[in-house]
Amino acid sequence: MDAFKQHFDEKIDKELTIEPKDWMPDEYRKTLIRQISQHAHSEIVGMLPEGNWITRAPSLRRKAVLLAKVQDEAGHGLYLYSAAETLGISRDEMLDQLHTGKAKYSSIFNYPTITWADMGAIGWLVDGAAIMNQVPLCRTSYGPYARAMVRVCKEESFHQRQGFEIMLTLSNGSAIQKKMAQDALNRWWWPSLMMFGPPDAESPHTEQSVRWRIKRFTNDELRQKFVDVTVEQAKVLGLTIPDPELKWNEERGHYDMGPINWDEFWNVVKGNGPCNKQRLDTRRQAWEDGAWVRDAAMAYANKKAARSNKKTAEAA
Amino acid sequence: MSELSNKEKAEWPLWEVFIRSKAGLDHKHVGSLHAADADMAIENARDVYTRRMEGISLWVVESKYVHASNPDDAGSLYDPANDKIYRHPTFYNLPDEVKYM
Numbered sequence: 001m002d003a004f005k006q007h008f009d010e011k012i013d014k015e016l017t018i019e020p021k022d023w024m025p026d027e028y029r030k031t032l033i034r035q036i037s038q039h040a041h042s043e044i045v046g047m048l049p050e051g052n053w054i055t056r057a058p059s060l061r062r063k064a065v066l067l068a069k070v071q072d073e074a075g076h077g078l079y080l081y082s083a084a085e086t087l088g089i090s091r092d093e094m095l096d097q098l099h100t101g102k103a104k105y106s107s108i109f110n111y112p113t114i115t116w117a118d119m120g121a122i123g124w125l126v127d128g129a130a131i132m133n134q135v136p137l138c139r140t141s142y143g144p145y146a147r148a149m150v151r152v153c154k155e156e157s158f159h160q161r162q163g164f165e166i167m168l169t170l171s172n173g174s175a176i177q178k179k180m181a182q183d184a185l186n187r188w189w190w191p192s193l194m195m196f197g198p199p200d201a202e203s204p205h206t207e208q209s210v211r212w213r214i215k216r217f218t219n220d221e222l223r224q225k226f227v228d229v230t231v232e233q234a235k236v237l238g239l240t241i242p243d244p245e246l247k248w249n250e251e252r253g254h255y256d257m258g259p260i261n262w263d264e265f266w267n268v269v270k271g272n273g274p275c276n277k278q279r280l281d282t283r284r285q286a287w288e289d290g291a292w293v294r295d296a297a298m299a300y301a302n303k304k305a306a307r308s309n310k311k312t313a314e315a316a
Numbered sequence: 317m318s319e320l321s322n323k324e325k326a327e328w329p330l331w332e333v334f335i336r337s338k339a340g341l342d343h344k345h346v347g348s349l350h351a352a353d354a355d356m357a358i359e360n361a362r363d364v365y366t367r368r369m370e371g372i373s374l375w376v377v378e379s380k381y382v383h384a385s386n387p388d389d390a391g392s393l394y395d396p397a398n399d400k401i402y403r404h405p406t407f408y409n410l411p412d413e414v415k416y417m
């Protein structure tokens with residue numbers, strides 16, 4: 001085996017971090033670029049369903065909170081894009097992959113946000129599932145990715161809490177408000193479970209990724225963890241999880257759950273979810289509409305630099 | 317860090333961001349971002365990296381000006397320090413009676 005590869009494997013085994021200038025296998029680099037950029041795209045596209053409610057939040061407090069949360073998601077996208085850039089892909093390349101549909105983002109954001117309760121369900125369930133996924137990544141093997149995740153995780157916990165608080169307020173409100181909360185839970189529950197990805201048996205790259213510490217738990221392990229904690233939280237809300245087969249399994253020490261509709265999952269991944277087209281169109285439009293701003297800022301910076309160079313030259 | 321990215325010319329340059337978290341501490345590297353010029357880099361750094369009072373002072377340096385040591389040279393680069401333990405105070409044996417030294 002060549003010495004570089006051996007040195008890399010030793011570092012992985014010793015739980016040491018890999019840094020941008022270190023030698024790494026091509027496949028490790030490629031997998032990381034795919035995973036980190038997909039993650040970044042999810043943060044960015046994830047702003048859209050919630051952005052839908054900023055102007056219609058029911059109070060100034062809720063509006064300020066939602067605005068802060070959505071701004072955090074933008075930040076998360078930016079941390080992650082820069083982490084991916086250290087692997088040798090440019091920001092424009094990544095955005096191009098998003099806009100052409102070549103790169104994926106989390107399918108959950110292809111569902112519509114039709115009531116205010118959806119802001120509650122998203123914070124509680126979607127950010128909750130994201131946290132489950134993200135916390136182990138704070139110890140992932142690639143340094144810039146791990147450091148970005150530490151920052152992200154610190155900011156996430158308020159996201160989930162504000163969502164749960166919305167659900168709690170609605171659940172303790174009028175009959176109609178409680179019904180609205182239950183309806184949101186009904187619609188977001190299964191897509192949230194799908195966020196952990198296909199079952200382990202159908203997830204061929206898991207083993208390699210766990211070996212490289214790019215992934216620290218399998219999809220099914222994380223999904224189970226999420227179900228176990230979330231079911232208890234739903235009890236506090238007095239809401240019903242929309243899974244008739246959900247049952248505590250004494251022997252396993254976990255909840256058993258009903259089958260997930262993976263046909264629906266793959267259908268949304270392939271682009272046929274309720275909002276895939278709308279989300280991509282909005283992203284592309286924002287990118288195109290911003291082109292003149294990017295160009296103008298660059299032109300201004302160049303002109304300013306040229307002017308100050310000339311001044312220095314004249315003074316000399 | 318920079319030579320691989322910025323492939324497309326239209327892309328704003330990449331900047332490294334350093335934050336002093338409170339008075340008396342060093343500036344510490346926190347990440348990077350894109351901006352057209354230094355002023356914009358500082359404004360963006362404020363929005364991206366200090367939304368929760370993480371800092372009281374910001375430095376931004378265009379990434380292309382950062383020169384880094386090569387990890388492959390780590391052995392020879394840091395080796396000379398390895399056998400100079402006499403640079404540490406614990407190397408010296410003094411009688412117990414000697415205080416405050």
Ligand SMILES: [Fe+2]
Nearest residue numbers: 043072073076
């Ligand atoms: Fe996020």
Ligand SMILES: [Fe+2]
Nearest residue numbers: 073127156159
């Ligand atoms: Fe979040």
